[in-house]
Amino acid sequence: MTEHLPALQVAIGLTAAPVVMMLGRSGRLAWALTTLTCWATFAVALALFFEVSDGSVITYQMGGWAPPWGIEYVIDAANAWVLVIIGMISAVVMPFARRSVEREISASRIAMFYCAFLLANAGLIGITVTADAFNIFVFFEISALASYALIAMGRDRRALISSFQYLIMGTVGTTFLLIGIGFLYIMTGTLNLGDLAARLPEVADTRTIRAAFGFIAVGISLKLALFPLHLWLPNAYTYAPSMVTVFLSATATKVAIYVLLRFVYSVFGFQFSFVDLSMGWVLMPLALLGILVPSLVAVFQTNVKRLLAYSSVAQVGYMILGISFASTLGLMASVMHLFNHAITKAALFMAIGCLVYRLGGISLTHLAGAGQRMPWTMAAFVTAGLSLIGVPLTAGFVTKWHLIQAALEGGYWPIALLLLGTSLLAALYIWKVVEVAYFQTPDDEHAQVKEAPLSMLIPTWVLAGSTVVFGIYGNFTVNSARAAATALMGGAP
Amino acid sequence: MEWLGLYNYWVVVALMMIGFYIVIAQDNLIKKLVGLNIFQTSVFVFFISLAYLEGGTAPIALEGVTQYSNPLPHVLILTAIVVGVALTAMGLALVVRVQEAYGTIEEDEIHQQDDLH
Structure with a gap:
């Protein structure tokens, strides 16, 4: 049984999705089955995570076909870490989703909504576990197609056009990835990531491989919303249903970053990516601009969901910055931030979901006086907000600390200063929300608003609380990130 | 005249650029999808071309045949075509709903009705 865990990780969700769809009549039953799934x-992800925590690697041959002919799933410390992030977020978001989805999605569509959610989830997991380049492309498309549907279910009609924008840019991104995979296949005759890593050094000094690298890097950068390829993200996050924003903001871009790491470090290798092609010097300015510009834009937003969406683009910048240092410490900070930012941003968007549930909208005018009317929700927002800024004793601080250390280690002290400055920008936009929520009196329409229901509040606090827990007991994330970074640096999966 | 022998790849590049240009330049959402399809098709042609071997036949064991085209890219592209069909269906479904919600599928007219920035 346990040897099939890597396959089960994907299969459970893919099998459950059509069953959920057939439960069309009863939204409740669909929700219950999705939650169980x-x-x-998540349980499988945890089992895998603990199994590889000693540095071992699990390989699984799909259908018993040996690689490089068959598709191979490989779990090491790096992708087990990402699996835990996806599993945890989906497990926590489901209890939250019940009331939120009932409010935001019409009853006849709830089962289809959960079906699409399961497919998106399974797609993301598939991208993470597989060690086959073409398989990565297919799973990217599975999760992307389901996400387009999920985003289009937002109540605002702008959700439709946002979803369409995402569809166009996402497809261009994955098609670029496919072109890159084609180039790799021409030169090596294999699609297995481990095999690719073994055969690439022989042919690395050719234009074809450099073109492959370019196509793959740009394609994945579109998916992970690296500045200036982030244009799809703010609209998609703003107009998607609350639960979808929570899930996608915490997982979709993280998985894309993992794929980039896998290709850059494990497949092409450190020497090729960072020494021969100086990828760090390409990524660093983009990362810095990506931190600075969206942070500034976020300060001027009046829709809080949009504000946080721009902040997500900036946070992707932090993760890419860590990679651009081309050091183990920088890579560690990035991998750590995958987790820390996932819990932080998911907690923030869940608090937003609670506010939308009670207030009906999420522009700053809706929020006036929310601090008194919905004290627990706003307290969760503030806690997670502190983590987003990177205040000591929160998860965000653990990342920023390592990121600044990595910057100093590389001798980039102006960047270390800049990181402190951009934290102030984050403080500014979080403060903007806090000020309205706590120091303004609500208008008559919103004076009677009550606290959000417990089924939504508890998941929000689980994540908001964990930003503090993982801020104080940072050892777990630091050690896991070190193991993941070592696995990525160590070569083929 | 080596570059003439690679004419498949020139076609791929031309199709790719045409498709990509349509995606970027057109305001009409359907035309954008058409462009996206051309763009994807160019990649399909690219994969099929790279599998081709001069004098090779279909990979079926026959007597007296020693050279076969590589079947793997063909299989990959079958999958990619399915993905492309699903994407087009998804995109068209969205366009139908955009038309219902806005009464138009021209991007500039949609932006006049709703501020998306």
């Missing part, structure tokens, strides 16, 4: 997937 997500919990089961």
